Every structure is written in C-alpha cells, then in structure tokens.
Amino acid sequence: MTDYSVDLVPDLAPSSQYKFATRVLPLLLMALLLLVIPLLEPSRTSLSLLNAVGINIVFALSYNMLLGQAGMLSFGHAVYFGFGGYAAMHAMNWIETASYDGGVWAAFPVFALPLVGFAGGAAAGAVIGWPSCRRAGVPFAMISLGLAELIAAAGLMFVGLFGGEEGITGDRMNGVEAFGLSLGPIGEVYWFIAFWAFAGTALMYAFTRTPLGKLAQAVRDNPERVQFVGYNPNKVRYLVFIAAGGFAGLAGGMSAVNYEIFTPESLSVIPSGLVLLMAYIGGARYFAGPILGAIMLTYMQSNFSDYSEAWLLYLGLLFIGMIMFAPRGLAGLLLSAVSGIQHSLTVKSLLRWGAYCTAGLLVVVGGVTLIELAVRRSNGFGEVFEPFGLHLSPEQVLPWMYGGVLLAAGVGLLTALHKVGEGESK
Amino acid sequence: MTAALQLKDVCKSFGPANVIEGVSLEVKRGERHAIIGPNGAGKSTLFNLISGLFPSTSGQILLSGRQICGLKPFEINRLGLSRSFQVSNIFANMSVRENVRCAVLWSLGYGHSFWRNIGNLKEVQRKTAEVLDKVGLSDKADVPAVLLTYADQRTLEIAITIAGGADVILLDEPTAGMSHSETNRAIELIEMASEGKTLLIVEHDMGVVFGLSDRISVLVYGEIIATGTPEEIRGDARVREAYLGDEADFAEVTA
Amino acid sequence: METVVFALLNGLIYGLLLFMLSSGLTLIFSMMGVLNMAHASFYMLGAYFAFTLGQSTGFWFALFLAPICVGAVGACVERWGLRRIHAGGHVGELLFTFGLAYVIEELVKIIWGKFAVAYEVPAELNFSLFELYGAQYPAYRMFMLLVSITMLAGLWYLLKRTRIGLIIQASLTHPHMVSHLGHNVPRIFMLVFAAGCALAGLSGVIGGNYLVTEPSMAFSIGPIVFVVVVVGGMGSLAGAFVASLLIGFLQTFAISIDANFAEIFSFAGLNPEGDLGRITISSLAPMLPFMLLVLMLMLRPRGLMGEREF
Numbered sequence: 001m002t003d004y005s006v007d008l009v010p011d012l013a014p015s016s017q018y019k020f021a022t023r024v025l026p027l028l029l030m031a032l033l034l035l036v037i038p039l040l041e042p043s044r045t046s047l048s049l050l051n052a053v054g055i056n057i058v059f060a061l062s063y064n065m066l067l068g069q070a071g072m073l074s075f076g077h078a079v080y081f082g083f084g085g086y087a088a089m090h091a092m093n094w095i096e097t098a099s100y101d102g103g104v105w106a107a108f109p110v111f112a113l114p115l116v117g118f119a120g121g122a123a124a125g126a127v128i129g130w131p132s133c134r135r136a137g138v139p140f141a142m143i144s145l146g147l148a149e150l151i152a153a154a155g156l157m158f159v160g161l162f163g164g165e166e167g168i169t170g171d172r173m174n175g176v177e178a179f180g181l182s183l184g185p186i187g188e189v190y191w192f193i194a195f196w197a198f199a200g201t202a203l204m205y206a207f208t209r210t211p212l213g214k215l216a217q218a219v220r221d222n223p224e225r226v227q228f229v230g231y232n233p234n235k236v237r238y239l240v241f242i243a244a245g246g247f248a249g250l251a252g253g254m255s256a257v258n259y260e261i262f263t264p265e266s267l268s269v270i271p272s273g274l275v276l277l278m279a280y281i282g283g284a285r286y287f288a289g290p291i292l293g294a295i296m297l298t299y300m301q302s303n304f305s306d307y308s309e310a311w312l313l314y315l316g317l318l319f320i321g322m323i324m325f326a327p328r329g330l331a332g333l334l335l336s337a338v339s340g341i342q343h344s345l346t347v348k349s350l351l352r353w354g355a356y357c358t359a360g361l362l363v364v365v366g367g368v369t370l371i372e373l374a375v376r377r378s379n380g381f382g383e384v385f386e387p388f389g390l391h392l393s394p395e396q397v398l399p400w401m402y403g404g405v406l407l408a409a410g411v412g413l414l415t416a417l418h419k420v421g422e423g424e425s426k
Numbered sequence: 427m428t429a430a431l432q433l434k435d436v437c438k439s440f441g442p443a444n445v446i447e448g449v450s451l452e453v454k455r456g457e458r459h460a461i462i463g464p465n466g467a468g469k470s471t472l473f474n475l476i477s478g479l480f481p482s483t484s485g486q487i488l489l490s491g492r493q494i495c496g497l498k499p500f501e502i503n504r505l506g507l508s509r510s511f512q513v514s515n516i517f518a519n520m521s522v523r524e525n526v527r528c529a530v531l532w533s534l535g536y537g538h539s540f541w542r543n544i545g546n547l548k549e550v551q552r553k554t555a556e557v558l559d560k561v562g563l564s565d566k567a568d569v570p571a572v573l574l575t576y577a578d579q580r581t582l583e584i585a586i587t588i589a590g591g592a593d594v595i596l597l598d599e600p601t602a603g604m605s606h607s608e609t610n611r612a613i614e615l616i617e618m619a620s621e622g623k624t625l626l627i628v629e630h631d632m633g634v635v636f637g638l639s640d641r642i643s644v645l646v647y648g649e650i651i652a653t654g655t656p657e658e659i660r661g662d663a664r665v666r667e668a669y670l671g672d673e674a675d676f677a678e679v680t681a
Numbered sequence: 682m683e684t685v686v687f688a689l690l691n692g693l694i695y696g697l698l699l700f701m702l703s704s705g706l707t708l709i710f711s712m713m714g715v716l717n718m719a720h721a722s723f724y725m726l727g728a729y730f731a732f733t734l735g736q737s738t739g740f741w742f743a744l745f746l747a748p749i750c751v752g753a754v755g756a757c758v759e760r761w762g763l764r765r766i767h768a769g770g771h772v773g774e775l776l777f778t779f780g781l782a783y784v785i786e787e788l789v790k791i792i793w794g795k796f797a798v799a800y801e802v803p804a805e806l807n808f809s810l811f812e813l814y815g816a817q818y819p820a821y822r823m824f825m826l827l828v829s830i831t832m833l834a835g836l837w838y839l840l841k842r843t844r845i846g847l848i849i850q851a852s853l854t855h856p857h858m859v860s861h862l863g864h865n866v867p868r869i870f871m872l873v874f875a876a877g878c879a880l881a882g883l884s885g886v887i888g889g890n891y892l893v894t895e896p897s898m899a900f901s902i903g904p905i906v907f908v909v910v911v912v913g914g915m916g917s918l919a920g921a922f923v924a925s926l927l928i929g930f931l932q933t934f935a936i937s938i939d940a941n942f943a944e945i946f947s948f949a950g951l952n953p954e955g956d957l958g959r960i961t962i963s964s965l966a967p968m969l970p971f972m973l974l975v976l977m978l979m980l981r982p983r984g985l986m987g988e989r990e991f
Contacts, residue, residue: 269900323766378794
C-alpha cells in the first residue's frame with residue numbers, strides 16, 4: 001500500500017481567506033448591524049417589530065434545520081416553540097416566587113431563560129420525535145400535523161400547565177440582572193433579543209458544519225446511500241429533530257420574555273404553517289434564506305394586517321407563486337440577480353429584466369385591486385378602496401375593469417416573455 | 427482461515443417468485459470474485475441480500491464467520507462490508523469532497539458528533555483527500571456531484587464505497603454504460619481500490635471480469651451453476667450453454 | 682342501549698362521510714404521489730357551491746352540479762398548477778396544495794363571508810323518519826347513508842368492472858406502471874385529480890348541511906382525513922374504508938359517553954382531583970383520531986392495510 005502522508009496529499013480545504021469571507025464575515029456583519037440599529041434611535045413600534053423579527057429569525061432557522069438541511073417537512077414545528085416558551089414562562093414565574101421566598105431559581109437571571117426554552121423544546125423533540133422520526137417523507141409530514149393537532153387540543157385541556165385559553169403571564173423584571181439589563185424598557189429587551197438572535201444564528205450555522213450537520217444533508221439528498229456509509233438515517237433525523245426542537249424552544253423562550261405571556265394558540269398549526277412559509281419563501285436551500293423570510297413575513301404580518309384584511313390571501317398567493325416560479329426562494333432570486341449583474345450585464349438582459357418586473361408589477365397591481373374591491377364588496381359596509389388618492393368604489397363596474405385589465409395585461413406579458421425565452425433557449 | 431464472506435443456502439422470494447434459490451458461495455479473504463450471469467439472474471438481488479437492503483427468506487450469510495442475516499444495512503456496513511450501486515447513488519447536492527467526507531466519518535469514529543467542526547478534523551480531511559487522490563477526483567473536489575460527468579459519477583460511487591475502509595467491497599456493475607477508454611480507467615481504479623481487500627463484483631463486461639477476477643461464479647435463474655478460476659469457467663460447457671445458449675459467442679466474448 | 686344504537690348509526694354516517702373524503706385523497710395519492718393538503722378545501726367548496734346553486738336550482742340539482750363544479754376547479758388546479766411543478770418532486774406539490782388550502786379559505790371568506798352560511802337540509806327531507814326509543818331520527822341522515830352507499834357501490838363497480846378501474850387498481854399496487862401503459866398520463870392525472878376533488882365536493886354537499894358550512898370547516902376536518910389515510914395505510918382504499926368507520930364510531934361513541942376521568946379514577950381508587958380528572962370523555966372526542974394515529978405508529982407504522990412503505 002502506498003503511504004499517504006499529509007504533505008503528499010493536496011490540501012483540498014478552501015483557503016482561510018475564503019473561509020473567513022463566507023463563514024465568519026457574514027456573522028460579523030450581522031453582529032455589527034445588531035449593534036448599529038439602536039444608534040439610529042428606532043421608535044417603540046420599530047423596536048417591537050425588530051424584537052418580533054429576532055424571535056422569528058431563530059424560529060425560522062430552527063425550522064430550516066428540518067426542511068432545508070435534513071429534508072423533513074414538518075407541519076407542527078410550533079409545538080416545540082410552544083413547549084420552550086411555556087418552560088421559560090414557568091421558570092420566569094419560579095424566578096419571581098424565588099425572589100421573595102428564596103430558592104434555586106433566585107440565582108437564575110431572566111436573561112438566560114431562552115436556555116430553559118431550549119431545554120424544553122429539545123425535551124419535547126426527544127419525546128415526540130421518537131415515534132414520528134421512524135417515518136420520512138409524506139408520512140412524516142402527516143404525523144407532524146396529527147401530533148400538532150393533538151398537542152394543541154391538549155393545550156386547552158391541561159389548564160395547570162398551559163393556563164387554558166388565557167395562557168400564562170409573567171413578569172420579566174425579577175431576579176438577577178445580567179449585563180446590567182433590567183429588561184424593563186423595550187430598548188433593553190432589544191439587547192436581550194439581539195444577543196439571543198445572534199447566538200442562535202451562530203450556533204445553528206455552526207451546526208451545519210459538524211459531522212451530524214453534514215450527515216443531515218446527506219440524508220436529505222439520499223437516505224438510502226447513508227445506510228451504506230454506516231449511518232442509520234432515522235437516527236440522524238431523530239437527532240436533528242431534537243436539535244431543531246431545541247432551537248425552536250430557544251425562540252419560544254425569547255418570545256416568553258419579550259411578550260410576558262404565552263397562550264396555547266402558539267402551539268397550534270397556524271404558527272407552524274407560518275414558520276414553514278417563512279423558511280420556504282426565504283429560500284430553504286440556503287442557510288440565510290429563512291432569515292430573509294422571517295424579516296419579510298414578520299414585516300408583512302405587522303404592517304399589511306393593518307392595511308388589508310386579505311393579507312393571509314396575499315401570503316398564500318405569494319407562497320404559491322414562489323413554489324411555482326421561484327422554488328429557491330428570495331435568497332435564490334437575490335443570488336441569481338447578483339450573478340446576472342456580474343456575468344451578463346447587457347442592454348438586452350436589462351431590457352428583459354425590466355419587462356419581467358413590469359409584468360410582475362402589473363399582475364400585482366391588478367390582483368391587489370381586484371382582491372381589495374372584493375373584500376370591500378363582501379364586507380358590505382359601503383367602503384371604498386382608496387389607494388394613492390384614487391377613489392375606487394366596489395359598487396361601480398369601472399374599477400373592476402381596471403383591475404381586470406391590468407391583471408390580464410400582466411399575465412399576457414409574462415406568457416409572451418416566457419414564450420420568447422423558450423424560443424431563444426431552443 | 428474463515429472465508430471473508432460466506433453464503434449458505436440463501437433463498438429469496440418475492441411473493442410467489444423465487445428469485446434466489448439456494449445460493450451457496452464462499453469468497454476467500456483477499457480474493458477478487460466476480461458474479462456473472464444473464465439479465466434477470468438475480469445478481470443485484472443477491473447484492474441487496476448480502477448488504478442488508480432486503481431480508482433473505484432463508485439461509486445464512488456470514489461476514490468473516492459472523493452471521494449478518496437480519497442486520498440493518500448500516501450495521502453490516504459498520505462490520506466492514508461496503509457496496510456500490512448499479513445506478514449512481516450519490517449525494518447529488520453536495521460537493522464531491524463532501525460526498526467522500528460523509529463516507530469516511532463513521533470509520534474514523536466521529537459518529538453523530540455535533541460538537542466538532544468538521545473542517546478542523548485533520549484525520550477526516552486527510553482521509554478524504556487521500557481517497558480523492560487515489561481515485562483521481564482531487565481536481566473536481568468542489569464540484570457539486572450532480573454536475574459531474576457520468577464516468578466521474580461512477581468513480582465517485584466507488585470512492586464513497588471504499589472511503590470507509592471496509593475489508594469486503596461489493597461493486598455492482600461499476601463499468602455499466604462506460605466507453606472503452608473509461609472502462610480501462612475503471613479497471614485500474616478497481617484494481618487499486620481492492621488492493622489488500624476482498625472484492626465481490628457483478629459485471630456484464632466479460633473483458634473486465636476475466637481480466638480482473640481470481641474466481642468467477644455463474645448465477646443463472648437464482649442458482650449458482652459453476653464456480654472456478656477464469657480458465658475453468660471459460661471451459662465449462664454448462665456455463666457456455668446456460669449463459670448464452672451459444673457456445674461460439676461465449677468463447678468469443680471471453681477470449 | 683339507545684345510546685349505542687344511535688351512536689352506531691351516527692358513527693356509520695360520519696364514517697362514510699370520512700370515507701368519501703379519504704377515498705378521493707387515496708386515489709389521488711396512489712396515482713399521482715401527491716398528498717392533496719387542500720383536499721378538505723374541496724369538500725368545503727362542495728358545501729358552498731351547493732349552498733349557492735341550491736338557491737337558484739334547488740338542492741337536487743345542486744347535488745349533481747356542485748360536485749361537477751368542484752371537479753372542474755380541481756381539474757384547473759391540476760392543469761395550471763400541479764402539472765407545472767410536478768417535475769420538482771413531491772415536496773413542492775405537497776407545499777403547493779398546502780398553500781392552496783390557505784388561498785381557498787381566504788377566497789371563501791371574501792366570497793361568502795366570514796361566518797357560517799345558512800345551508801340547510803332540503804325541506805323534502807326535513808322530517809323525522811322513524812322513532813327509536815322515544816327519539817326522532819331525521820330522514821336526512823338516512824339520505825346521507827343512501828348517498829354514501831351509492832357512492833361506495835359506484836366506486837366498487839368502477840374499480841372492479843371497468844377498464845379505467847383496472848388501470849387505477851394497477852397503479853395502486855404498481856405506481857410506476859401507468860406510464861408504461863401508453864396512456865396519456867397527464868390527462869389521466871387531471872381526470873383522477875378532478876374525480877378525487879369531485880368526491881370531496883359530493884361529501885361537502887351532503888355534509889355541509891349536516892354539520893355546518895363555514896370557512897373553517899376545511900381546517901377542522903382536513904387533519905382527520907389525513908389521520909384516516911395514515912391509519913388505514915397510505916394508498917390502500919380498503920384500509921381507508923376501515924379506518925374511516927373506525928374513527929367515525931370512535932368519535933361518535935366518545936361524544937355520547939357522559940363521564941369524566943374523575944369518575945373513572947375514583948372508580949379505580951385513584952385521586953380524582955387535578956386537570957386530568959376534570960377532562961370528560963366527550964371532550965376527548967376531537968383528539969381521539971390523533972391518539973389513534975400515535976398508537977398506530979407505535980404498533981404498526983405502515984397502517985392497517987398498507988402494503989407499500991412510503
């Protein structure tokens with residue numbers, strides 16, 4: 001046998017500059033951004049939005065450990081978020097009790113409650129994952145849905161544990177202060193969220209670089225072959241499931257401290273669906289995809305739901321649109337735009353981009369007009385749709401025609417562009 | 427000395443169809459053993475039984491004297507048996523280097539570790555680089571496996587199979603669909619990969635089989651009708667008859 | 682005794698309703714490999730279409746028209762949606778139908794309003810058929826039974842006695858075979874999807890006025906249908922039938938049992954206090970299918986009659 005010593009074999013690992021630029025730098029930039037935001041003196045509303053974004057980033061990334069990394073489609077990920085949150089909520093109340101009566105919990109800072117959440121989520125993942133990770137693919141998805149329904153229903157029954165419909169409340173301004181933060185004002189909660197959002201992101205990124213993380217990707221790509229390199233794919237899935245449950249619990253713990261209330265609704269299938277949408281719309285193939293998705297959907301949720309009753313419809317349409325036309329998500333769209341600019345920046349390609357954007361805009365404007373008119377007509381309060389100073393009444397025919405014509409023009413343009421594109425590629 | 431791999435009266439039926447009917451086979455340690463036979467003889471099924479993908483209906487399979495019937499594929503793999511697939515069975519969305527890296531992890535004892543950075547594991551990097559160098563894929567290390575040429579994918583398939591350092595290697599038609607020059611390259615690769623190991627190979631290309639193997643078994647309709655050195659097999663009348671039904675053709679392809 | 686008889690009858694009706702839903706789902710899943718998450722949404726559409734059509738044509742026309750309309754919607758969904766993403770694999774298709782369920786619910790809210798609509802049992806059937814142990818039994822339930830059994834017989838005839846049935850049966854056991862038969866596969870897919878949706882629509886027509894027609898009806902019955910399919914064994918029609926009846930009986934019996942855990946506990950000599958004691962068996966009814974699911978997974982992961990591993 002030939003002796004292969006270290007120096008004979010070419011070093012295939014990427015250069016340290018490359019490693020720094022792709023692995024460390026993005027995290028440093030994220031930390032920098034988190035540090036800079038308070039300098040801009042955001043309003044209370046923006047701060048509460050930012051806090052919600054931070055929680056959802058961790059939650060969506062934890063979901064993507066399943067979907068993007070291990071190829072497991074779950075419809076019940078909020079269960080682990082909820083268990084983590086409830087664990088943190090109870091611990092918060094124990095801290096409060098202990099601060100009067102003394103006890104072990106008196107020494108536990110509220111700042112560290114996400115760790116309790118992590119433990120809660122991981123424990124729930126370990127118990128629930130045992131039966132569900134025996135199957136993969138579609139059955140796994142169905143099982144996750146069934147279990148989520150079961151646990152959401154149980155949440156309303158066990159009042160002592162979940163607090164019934166009103167949920168459990170707590171007070172975060174108790175116990176030991178960490179980093180001199182009382183966690184009273186929302187500005188201090190921001191630091192708490194920023195810290196844990198960064199820690200969660202960094203840890204989950206690190207997870208992708210471990211042997212188990214790599215094996216998870218191998219299981220996603222080809223579970224059969226994994227068996228023949230010495231691994232039990234079910235066990236790999238199970239371990240990833242526990243880790244994902246833990247990080248979801250971490251997000252739950254962040255949410256418990258941020259809102260000081262937790263209700264059984266947060267265990268249900270609705271937040272489970274939302275986190276799936278965040279990860280997918282952002283781009284499940286990329287580590288940073290769910291971050292984009294979390295930012296976008298949290299922003300939409302807090303802003304659009306004020307403007308339009310139909311925001312869930314828009315969300316559903318966006319989701320379906322992404323599945324059909326951009327399955328790599330926002331991250332994929334961004335990357336292809338960047339590589340487009342780098343490699344083939346010609347007048348022609350610019351024109352085509354412009355045409356696609358125009359068509360997309362037409363579809364969106366036409367669709368939104370129709371939907372908003374329909375919503376107002378359906379409500380029957382005689383409301384009028386007034387975008388940008390326009391006056392569109394659902395009782396008249398003309399506004400409907402505007403919407404219809406815009407939509408039809410957009411769809412027509414898209415079809416034409418698609419045909420042209422196909423013709424060229426042939 | 428116990429045989430590296432021993433099959434005792436192994437049977438497999440799918441419903442009413444008996445695909446493997448009482449196969450007994452002994453592969454000696456360090457031997458290169460080929461299984462040939464017409465299409466549908468049950469060669470791939472036999473591989474699936476040995477590697478644990480299907481449970482056998484009856485009979486015994488021993489790996490270095492140890493009963494491996496009823497074990498799961500990953501358990502058999504951990505005991506030192508590795509196999510390749512007829513259709514490339516790789517981790518398509520991962521790079522070539524990552525493919526091989528996943529295959530060396532278990533043998534180096536990193537199990538399900540989630541507290542180590544894979545990039546800092548020196549042995550893993552060295553072993554991966556060594557395997558890639560051996561099969562000649564070093565220059566394509568960072569290419570996503572799905573973008574490799576067909577021949578390179580077949581090579582990667584073998585690389586994954588040998589990466590774990592198993593003593594017994596099963597190759598399922600490693601040269602299927604390759605051109606002449608690619609086949610010659612693949613033979614070199616197989617010779618190198620099986621150096622010091624036990625090799626069981628299913629192959630259609632008679633040039634490969636007769637050039638490579640120490641012994642050959644002929645599987646026809648789920649039964650082994652002959653086992654012997656290439657010379658013995660070449661001269662075996664039953665094989666000639668059963669294999670192609672045409673003696674002249676068989677003599678020609680095996681010449 | 683009367684509880685048992687009533688529970689048996691109601692359980693049978695509910696079970697057959699579930700089977701009407703799960704049979705369509707199973708057909709679609711077996712042939713196309715698509716688990717239609719929006720299946721219950723087509724059930725909801727059936728109820729709403731029947732409500733609207735019924736206002737102009739009357740219930741009896743709606744009984745036939747509404748499922749056809751739902752089937753047409755299904756065909757459009759397959760033609761313009763699913764077919765485009767078919768190449769991308771099953772996860773994309775699953776997610777597509779999941780998104781579709783959201784969209785249909787929101788559209789229903791816009792078109793028919795957020796609250797339940799007054800979709801009622803037709804006057805011709807709104808009488809009590811017979812009296813049992815002093816209680817009236819509504820005729821409409823017998824009508825549901827009749828429709829379900831007719832559907833069941835029709836499905837059986839289609840599968841066992843017709844050419845298309847042979848193809849469907851073949852594809853149930855050998856999913857890759859259909860494409861080798863030389864049939865126009867996309868067309869068959871579209872028809873199967875439409876037929877499955879029409880079945881769901883039919884169950885909506887007869888179930889919508891028996892239960893309640895509201896925008897959340899899809900999300901309340903959808904998960905139960907998935908449980909039926911998993912418990913029965915994915916891809917098995919017979920399994921879906923058994924599981925539907927099992928869950929139908931289980932739920933209706935649980936609702937009719939008037940006891941809580943405290944009584945059972947004190948009977949067994951345990952401490953009846955605490956959360957667990959306060960739970961009544963009837964309040965457990967909605968959870969039972971999911972408990973059955975977990976139990977099934979522990980004991981027999983491939984389901985009652987599942988032959989294929991998925």
